[in-house]
Amino acid sequence: MPRAPELNDIVAKYPPGKPRALLHLLQDIQTAQGYLSREAIGAAAQHLGVTETRAFQIATFYKAFHLTPRGRQTLRICTGTSCHIRGAMVLADEVRKTLGAGPGATTADGAFSIELVNCVGACALAPVLLVDGEMLGNVHPGTVARRLKRAGEAP
Ligand code: FES
Numbered sequence: 001m002p003r004a005p006e007l008n009d010i011v012a013k014y015p016p017g018k019p020r021a022l023l024h025l026l027q028d029i030q031t032a033q034g035y036l037s038r039e040a041i042g043a044a045a046q047h048l049g050v051t052e053t054r055a056f057q058i059a060t061f062y063k064a065f066h067l068t069p070r071g072r073q074t075l076r077i078c079t080g081t082s083c084h085i086r087g088a089m090v091l092a093d094e095v096r097k098t099l100g101a102g103p104g105a106t107t108a109d110g111a112f113s114i115e116l117v118n119c120v121g122a123c124a125l126a127p128v129l130l131v132d133g134e135m136l137g138n139v140h141p142g143t144v145a146r147r148l149k150r151a152g153e154a155p
Pocket residue numbers: 078079080081082083084118119120121122123124126127128
């Protein structure tokens with residue numbers, strides 16, 4: 001199957017047969033396409049002369065890489081100590097009920113990708129959600145739907 005023109009252009013920026021460029025090439029692909037498709041990882045591996053297994057090892061080792069398409073917004077649920085004590089996992093359940101997708105997933109409509117994160121440095125506002133970096137503090141489970149709607153595209 002022929003590669004997408006954009007993928008070809010990104011790969012062509014790197015000299016072939018240079019395995020040390022793998023991390024940078026994967027970063028460039030993700031920046032351009034939002035995630036690393038199987039095709040993109042394979043193309044990078046082939047171009048740089050590394051095995052696909054090695055390329056997948058790198059792509060799956062770093063949390064910054066995403067192997068599935070991302071939502072238009074990223075919803076982060078803080079699970080640091082303060083937020084955990086003040087109900088972060090109850091919030092995660094409420095997010096799952098509200099959006100139909102939980103941590104590690106993207107909603108079916110592509111609106112949100114949901115992640116659990118460590119302390120985001122706003123413990124006094126625990127429990128905390130972040131919508132594309134916008135902080136929502138003191139989030140009560142009963143207000144998740146309303147607060148997400150105000151912050152973005154939630155139903
Ligand atoms: S633990 Fe959530 S902001 Fe610190």
